[in-house]
Amino acid sequence: MSGKVYLYPIWIRLWHILNALLCLILIITGISMHYASPEGTRISFGLSVTMHNISGILLSVNYVIFFLGNLFTGNGLNYVIQFRNFSNRIWKQMRYYAFGVFLKEQAPFPIGSARKFNPLQQVTYAAIMYLIVPVVFITGWALLFPNVIVEKWLGIDTFALTDFLHIAAGFGISIFLIIHLYFATMGHKPTDHYKAMWTGYHDDETEHEAKDHL
Amino acid sequence: MKIKQILFLLALLTGMTLQAQDSIPALVSNPANNHCFSCHGKRWYTYSNQDSSQIIRHKMFKDLIIDTTAYYHNNHKSLACTDCHSGDYNNLPHKSDLKLEPLMVCTDCHTDTDDTPPINFTGITEEFKKSVHATRKNANATCWSCHNPHSYNITTRSKDNLSHVVAYDNSICLECHSGMGKFDILYGDPKSNLIAKHKWLPDPVKHFKNVRCIECHAEIREDVLVAHNIRPKEEAVRNCTQCHSADSRLKYSLYKYQLAQNISEKGILSSIVSNRDFAIGTNPSPLLNLISLLIFASALGGVAIHTIIRIMKK
Numbered sequence: 001m002s003g004k005v006y007l008y009p010i011w012i013r014l015w016h017i018l019n020a021l022l023c024l025i026l027i028i029t030g031i032s033m034h035y036a037s038p039e040g041t042r043i044s045f046g047l048s049v050t051m052h053n054i055s056g057i058l059l060s061v062n063y064v065i066f067f068l069g070n071l072f073t074g075n076g077l078n079y080v081i082q083f084r085n086f087s088n089r090i091w092k093q094m095r096y097y098a099f100g101v102f103l104k105e106q107a108p109f110p111i112g113s114a115r116k117f118n119p120l121q122q123v124t125y126a127a128i129m130y131l132i133v134p135v136v137f138i139t140g141w142a143l144l145f146p147n148v149i150v151e152k153w154l155g156i157d158t159f160a161l162t163d164f165l166h167i168a169a170g171f172g173i174s175i176f177l178i179i180h181l182y183f184a185t186m187g188h189k190p191t192d193h194y195k196a197m198w199t200g201y202h203d204d205e206t207e208h209e210a211k212d213h214l
Numbered sequence: 215m216k217i218k219q220i221l222f223l224l225a226l227l228t229g230m231t232l233q234a235q236d237s238i239p240a241l242v243s244n245p246a247n248n249h250c251f252s253c254h255g256k257r258w259y260t261y262s263n264q265d266s267s268q269i270i271r272h273k274m275f276k277d278l279i280i281d282t283t284a285y286y287h288n289n290h291k292s293l294a295c296t297d298c299h300s301g302d303y304n305n306l307p308h309k310s311d312l313k314l315e316p317l318m319v320c321t322d323c324h325t326d327t328d329d330t331p332p333i334n335f336t337g338i339t340e341e342f343k344k345s346v347h348a349t350r351k352n353a354n355a356t357c358w359s360c361h362n363p364h365s366y367n368i369t370t371r372s373k374d375n376l377s378h379v380v381a382y383d384n385s386i387c388l389e390c391h392s393g394m395g396k397f398d399i400l401y402g403d404p405k406s407n408l409i410a411k412h413k414w415l416p417d418p419v420k421h422f423k424n425v426r427c428i429e430c431h432a433e434i435r436e437d438v439l440v441a442h443n444i445r446p447k448e449e450a451v452r453n454c455t456q457c458h459s460a461d462s463r464l465k466y467s468l469y470k471y472q473l474a475q476n477i478s479e480k481g482i483l484s485s486i487v488s489n490r491d492f493a494i495g496t497n498p499s500p501l502l503n504l505i506s507l508l509i510f511a512s513a514l515g516g517v518a519i520h521t522i523i524r525i526m527k528k
Contacts, residue, residue: 036455036495038463045455097520102527143494146420163494171506175513182517 004201005113011069013200018062025055027174034167053144060137066129078116079126086119093120101186110205121183124176132172139166246294247285249304255282261306284365298363320357333439341435341443360386376468380426387427414452425468429457434466441467458495465496
């Protein structure tokens, strides 16, 4: 297994695949309900609601696994954003994606045992997992039990606001999913990252980098 | 001790002031009705027998008692009793044949006007005649069965508080259908429980508070302000998307003159801030939908362009 580094232990891979499947179901059923009409929808409204509710509950449970896993293993450290030289590092990574990757440049922050996420991944994943996903499942639970929502807050209809936040956060996650699936093709070979999420072993990009420098 | 007395006096004075502020505003009274209400506004009434001059005291039959406070707050408050009832009622004791007096119906006074929005009394009458209240055997319902002319307040065109409209209008249905009292007498079903019967709804109580019974139990006719064609329970709406969708039936009924107009005029953000009534799915913003589609297309387009350049530069 030379040139490979074990980055994704089994619990992360199981959590990740379950998270991906649930998010897909939630997005598809969510869009189906959003564009529902009395004449009917591709997926029946009742089925969409049931699937959305069950998937949402499972996603919340899965999130607890993720949260506790990050808390009690070293995985959580990958989500701690390094603010030192922050904008410069983000810019470097963005420039690489916009130009460097076409010019066959080396990735500015190669993935290896010491670094699992590049700075852009780190900030995006942290925002998604610690901000957007909590918003989506907290508002989701509130919509599941609408009587717990305070009806008015500072003159705002909080039920409508909860619904709006739920849809907006869900939309944010669907956009993230498109970009995430595409960026996952940006390994040395397009399927490398997908294989890594299946086997747990990721190409040691720092090693490639070292070889390229020889 | 003196301090306590002063405090007591202050409390008393404050209380009196508050009481004065909270007192019911002067009622619009029609003096012509005082004569009638002197008997029909009470549980017990007295009259003098014109032949024997004897004072007679009787208990008023409860269906003939008028709640005078409710009367002077209702839509007909400016009317004299004899505007609808025979002028012969001014004579005491009432002649017995007056009981055969045909009762007026709404359309004897209410005709279709150019009001905005129009109520369309002709349409309401047509719709009522098709409803279970008119077609069921022994239904015997009239306008007055639901709309007590002595206490009725029209709420539909209220612009301020839809929850009041919902509560008031549902209370009319619950008079008979609450599973207590009249419903049991009508249907002999003492176990009737509205919440249990509506358990298929995700949250029956939330629905009862926010929409009227007629939203699901009456057929909507666009040119009639309030649906009156109550359908049999088998025909009640059970399809969630009938209400929870962009083309929600609530827009043609409960929200007709409020939410739907506000959203089309002000947009979703304004409706979130100012709207008092909201149902999931009824008010998707075309603008937000367009923006979200543009962002979605941009993300897919960006991915496509990036992929093409990657392939070209391979």
